[in-house]
Every structure is written in C-alpha cells, then in structure tokens.
Amino acid sequence: AQTVTQSQPEMSVQEAETVTLSCTYDTSESDYYLFWYKQPPSRQMILVIRQEAYKQQNATENRFSVNFQKAAKSFSLKISDSQLGDAAMYFCAYRRGFWQGGKLIFGQGTELSVKP
C-alpha cells in the first residue's frame, strides 16, 4: 500500500522569505502523480501544484515549486517570497496512475504560519 509522510507538523516563515515543506512517500509503482494542496483557515482546500512521476522536470507555479526526487521518494514544496496569504495547512498527496482510480492518499499535513 502507498503511504505519504509529512514529518513537519508545523512550520514558520518570515514574510518575504523562502520555506520548504517536506514530503516523502512510499510506493512500488512507477506511474503515479503527486500533489500539494493548501487549506487556508476556514476555507476550502485548493490545489497548489502537481507533478507527474514520469516527468523529470520539477513543476513550478509562480512562487511555488517542487523538488521531486523520484529515487529518494521525496517531494518537497518550496514557497518563495512568502506572503501572509500563504498561511495555511499544506497537504501532500499521492495518486496512482491515471487509469488506476482517482483516490488521493494524503500526508498528515503541515501547518504553515507566516510572520509579518
């Protein structure tokens, strides 16, 4: 069975600084997808970034980028130029290959606070 681990329950960053959230996963499959979701306080969870396992290039979305290390089964999220609005719970998630069903397997979450 696949598992996702986020070892940092809480993280803190100064506004405008950079922070990296860690995520590791375990799978024996070669085809899968990885995601970072963000849940701001009292708001809906939204997709931040996604990575296809077959792609070597790390995904980037504006200030958000990932460091995908397939051999190490690591998928960290880097937030550059942190803003107050980045404060949220961040969840790392795994999904099996596209035709294997859509369920997401989540990590425990990392609560990020941003200090002004």
Added chain:
Amino acid sequence: EAGVTQFPSHSVIEKGQTVTLRCDPISGHDNLYWYRRVMGKEIKFLLHFVKESKQDESGMPNNRFLAERTGGTYSTLKVQPAELEDSGVYFCASSQRGASLHTDTQYFGPGTRLTVL
C-alpha cells in the same frame, strides 16, 4: 461557476443518532469523492462515485456508513448509528471525467465538521 458545496457545515449529535451529510459537486462533474480527517490525522479516502455508480468504496470504515448518489448529481453520506470515533471533518471533492490529469483535478468542498458526543 459554483464550487463544491457541503451541508451542514457543522453537526453535533449524540452517540447512537443518525446524521446525513450532503455534497453538491460542481455541475457536470461525473466524479465525486468522499474523504474524512479524524482528530488532526491525515485525510483518508472513503469512496468514489462515477456518476451514480460506486467506483471504489474501499475506504468505507464499516456498514454504519452509507453513501448514495441518486441521479448522479448530489451525494449523501449517512452515518447510522454514529459512534464517538466518527467525529471529524468530512470532505467531498469532485472532478470532471477527462482524458488527462488536468481535467481530473479534484476540487474540494469546505467540509462538514461532525462531532459525536
């Protein structure tokens, strides 16, 4: 475009009672998922509908949980009878049925916080 909505936002019931949670997916989304997060732990998958059919219900904890999606639109998740360990936040998500991962992005609702006393 309206997002995924869930009702109620909060529910407090006593052990042994019945509660029904509702999820309205984004219009046109064939895929509907239920997840729950218990006591600050990881979010866990419960089940997946494709239209009105249950595609995967491997995450349903026991037969006290019953999910339906009549007509392939909204879905309900009934817990009967509720137990203390059922407390948590129940999330619903929906996605289109597409040919690429980009159209299969899951959009989440705000969740229903269930407290069983």
